[in-house]
Amino acid sequence: MKIIEINNLTKTYNKGKVIALDNINLAVEESEIFGLIGPDGAGKTTLFRLLTTLLTPDKGNAKVLGYDIVEDFEAIRESVGYMPGRFSLYSDLTVKENLQFFATLFDTTIEENYHLIKDIYEQIEPFKNRRAGNLSGGMKQKLALSCALIHKPKLLFLDEPTTGIDPVSRVDLWNMLKKLGREGITIFVSTPYMDEATKCDRIAFIDNGHILNIESPENIITNYKQNLFAVKSEKTYLLLKALEKFPKTINSYAFGEYAHVVLNGDENQLKEYLVQNDFKEIDIKKIDPNIEDCFIEEIRVISQHNRGINEA
Amino acid sequence: MRKILILIQKEFKQVLRDKMIVAIIFAVPILQMLILPWAIDLDVRHVSISIVDLDKSTYSRDLISLFSASESFNLYSYYDSYKDAIQDLQMNKVDVILTIPANFERNLIRDNGNQLSATANAINGVKAMLGTYYLNMIIKDFNQQIVLEWYPQIESSLSNSIDVRSSVWFNQEGDYKNFMVPAILVLLLTVVAGFLTALNIVKEKEIGTIEQINVTPIKKWQFIIGKMVPFWAISNIVFIVGLLIMVYLYGIPILGNVGLLLLYANVYILSILGLGLIISALAHTQQQAMFVNYFFVMILLLMSGLFTSIDSMPSWAQTISYSLPITYFIEASRAIIIKGAKFSEISNLLLILGIFVVIMNGLAILTYRKRS
Numbered sequence: 001m002k003i004i005e006i007n008n009l010t011k012t013y014n015k016g017k018v019i020a021l022d023n024i025n026l027a028v029e030e031s032e033i034f035g036l037i038g039p040d041g042a043g044k045t046t047l048f049r050l051l052t053t054l055l056t057p058d059k060g061n062a063k064v065l066g067y068d069i070v071e072d073f074e075a076i077r078e079s080v081g082y083m084p085g086r087f088s089l090y091s092d093l094t095v096k097e098n099l100q101f102f103a104t105l106f107d108t109t110i111e112e113n114y115h116l117i118k119d120i121y122e123q124i125e126p127f128k129n130r131r132a133g134n135l136s137g138g139m140k141q142k143l144a145l146s147c148a149l150i151h152k153p154k155l156l157f158l159d160e161p162t163t164g165i166d167p168v169s170r171v172d173l174w175n176m177l178k179k180l181g182r183e184g185i186t187i188f189v190s191t192p193y194m195d196e197a198t199k200c201d202r203i204a205f206i207d208n209g210h211i212l213n214i215e216s217p218e219n220i221i222t223n224y225k226q227n228l229f230a231v232k233s234e235k236t237y238l239l240l241k242a243l244e245k246f247p248k249t250i251n252s253y254a255f256g257e258y259a260h261v262v263l264n265g266d267e268n269q270l271k272e273y274l275v276q277n278d279f280k281e282i283d284i285k286k287i288d289p290n291i292e293d294c295f296i297e298e299i300r301v302i303s304q305h306n307r308g309i310n311e312a
Numbered sequence: 313m314r315k316i317l318i319l320i321q322k323e324f325k326q327v328l329r330d331k332m333i334v335a336i337i338f339a340v341p342i343l344q345m346l347i348l349p350w351a352i353d354l355d356v357r358h359v360s361i362s363i364v365d366l367d368k369s370t371y372s373r374d375l376i377s378l379f380s381a382s383e384s385f386n387l388y389s390y391y392d393s394y395k396d397a398i399q400d401l402q403m404n405k406v407d408v409i410l411t412i413p414a415n416f417e418r419n420l421i422r423d424n425g426n427q428l429s430a431t432a433n434a435i436n437g438v439k440a441m442l443g444t445y446y447l448n449m450i451i452k453d454f455n456q457q458i459v460l461e462w463y464p465q466i467e468s469s470l471s472n473s474i475d476v477r478s479s480v481w482f483n484q485e486g487d488y489k490n491f492m493v494p495a496i497l498v499l500l501l502t503v504v505a506g507f508l509t510a511l512n513i514v515k516e517k518e519i520g521t522i523e524q525i526n527v528t529p530i531k532k533w534q535f536i537i538g539k540m541v542p543f544w545a546i547s548n549i550v551f552i553v554g555l556l557i558m559v560y561l562y563g564i565p566i567l568g569n570v571g572l573l574l575l576y577a578n579v580y581i582l583s584i585l586g587l588g589l590i591i592s593a594l595a596h597t598q599q600q601a602m603f604v605n606y607f608f609v610m611i612l613l614l615m616s617g618l619f620t621s622i623d624s625m626p627s628w629a630q631t632i633s634y635s636l637p638i639t640y641f642i643e644a645s646r647a648i649i650i651k652g653a654k655f656s657e658i659s660n661l662l663l664i665l666g667i668f669v670v671i672m673n674g675l676a677i678l679t680y681r682k683r684s
Contacts, residue, residue: 052527078529088524092329093322104318105528147524 004028008060035200036190081148091133106151138169194292319538369417506584513592567652586672637668
């Protein structure tokens with residue numbers, strides 16, 4: 001059985017004027033960590049809200065744990081855990097009270113499923129009598145994760161769990177997710193951070209309400225067929241401008257202190273061009289793509305495709 | 313059951329931890345009960361009057377002394393010319409000017425009659441109307457004094473004329489507080505029961521906690537019961553505290569049965585909780601809920617017969633008044649507290665309040681269904 005199965009799911013807002021999700025198809029396998037990667041406004045949260053039965057779709061359907069998201073919403077609510085992107089626990093209740101509260105709502109107790117949350121909860125236990133509102137960002141996320149896990153869900157929805165927390169807590173959180181994945185809990189997680197994509201078993205790129213590609217991060221990288229170079233010079237802004245004008249450039253964009261450029265040629269041709277244009281201290285190296293390069297390439301291909309359709 | 317209990321427990325914890333809300337729920341009603349009944353008094357007293365005495369005779373001084381002795385009037389000033397006096401009126405310092413013409417005494421004796429002039433500032437219409445009315449009463453008394461002085465023999469014929477004496481039942485002194493305190497109590501109950509509930513639910517929407525609740529197996533009705541029970545309990549506490557203030561501080565005894573009063577109060581609370589639920593279903597932010605609440609408070613305040621008599625409203629306004637539950641509860645509580653009404657006398661009010669409970673909560677369920 002597929003844990004999540006989405007068929008032609010469409011969701012619009014404002015009476016159809018805003019298309020949040022356009023004809024989405026997706027399947028998530030048992031006990032995998034499935035990442036939904038995309039920029040802000042891509043439709044990630046809408047998809048989460050649909051799958052957790054907080055919204056109903058306009059068209060298409062989806063099954064979560066074999067239950068239809070419209071017909072069997074009650075069964076879904078019994079058996080999934082959801083951690084919204086925004087901290088949604090009671091900030092005027094203490095850590096322990098929040099946990100107790102959600103355990104009771106799911107007809108269970110903290111003791112019954114303590115083994116599941118033990119690793120996470122132990123880190124916030126020293127503050128168990130502190131009000132949730134007074135916790136740091138990372139602590140809040142750990143508490144939210146504990147509350148989402150307390151009823152032993154088969155499937156965990158995490159909407160941008162690492163947004164707004166420090167790098168150490170981010171690494172912490174991903175290690176926990178890995179561990180939960182090994183215990184057989186399927187995890188459906190979204191993030192705007194491309195570097196986190198590699199931590200997932202499989203990822204789906206989402207942009208503008210469309211799913212672009214579904215693959216394992218390794219395959220996405222090995223499937224990248226373009227010539228990719230990192231270029232540096234003393235004048236970064238002018239370099240970017242010049243790269244755009246270079247006839248053999250397919251795509252170029254800033255990436256940290258380097259500019260990444262996809263070429264329809266080799267590095268010597270680029271170097272020659274840059275020297276002609278008075279650039280100094282030029283550093284060009286051929287690089288392997290990372291996830292972000294792959295995502296940008298996907299978007300380029302799609303928009304080229306769309307332009308083709310429009311022009312035709 | 314366990315789920316509902318933890319919801320109720322959670323609600324109590326949250327309310328009690330929010331110091332501001334605790335203050336609003338308990339201190340504000342008590343303060344209002346202590347302050348408002350003294351201020352809201354529709355009896356007009358202390359009408360300020362200026363007197364222009366152009367005569368300066370014994371009679372004019374007698375007349376003036378009647379005014380200074382009256383509780384209804386405050387003598388603001390004496391003037392020798394009307395022109396000076398009218399300036400005070402224009403500055404809004406006096407409400408009424410009485411002008412005693414020159415040769416008042418002489419003409420009175422010679423012609424057996426005379427005229428006085430009164431000028432009233434009608435910016436405050438009630439004060440002007442009642443002020444001139446009181447003024448006429450005093451002059452009438454003065455007139456009678458003179459008649460008796462001159463023609464003692466007609467005293468017998470005077471006493472034969474019709475003399476109307478009114479007696480005020482159920483509120484012997486005609487004290488406004490007896491009338492206002494129960495009404496203010498009802499208003500406070502309305503605010504606590506209806507609007508705090510609405511704001512509380514909308515707050516969960518606004519800060520997003522309802523999102524987390526919605527993905528749990530909690531049913532909507534369980535959530536709503538979890539909200540209603542705490543606020544129902546708080547409303548009862550506020551009402552009882554208010555009653556204690558009324559009885560022991562204002563010395564207004566509850567002539568009827570206290571249990572009967574609580575029964576009516578609780579039926580009323582249920583109908584207002586329904587109104588709160590409707591508001592909470594429609595509003596997305598606490599700001600929206602606040603303004604809807606404000607709208608209803610104004611309507612309830614001014615159209616329920618709280619301050620003014622419903623009978624003197626135009627008929628369309630009366631229709632509105634009679635479609636508000638608060639109208640019936642005010643009637644019932646005044647009847648029980650002031651008049652000592654028995655259940656059989658006001659059973660129809662309970663029936664009507666009961667119908668409101670069904671309508672309000674029915675509508676609440678419908679709006680909640682539609683929104684989910």
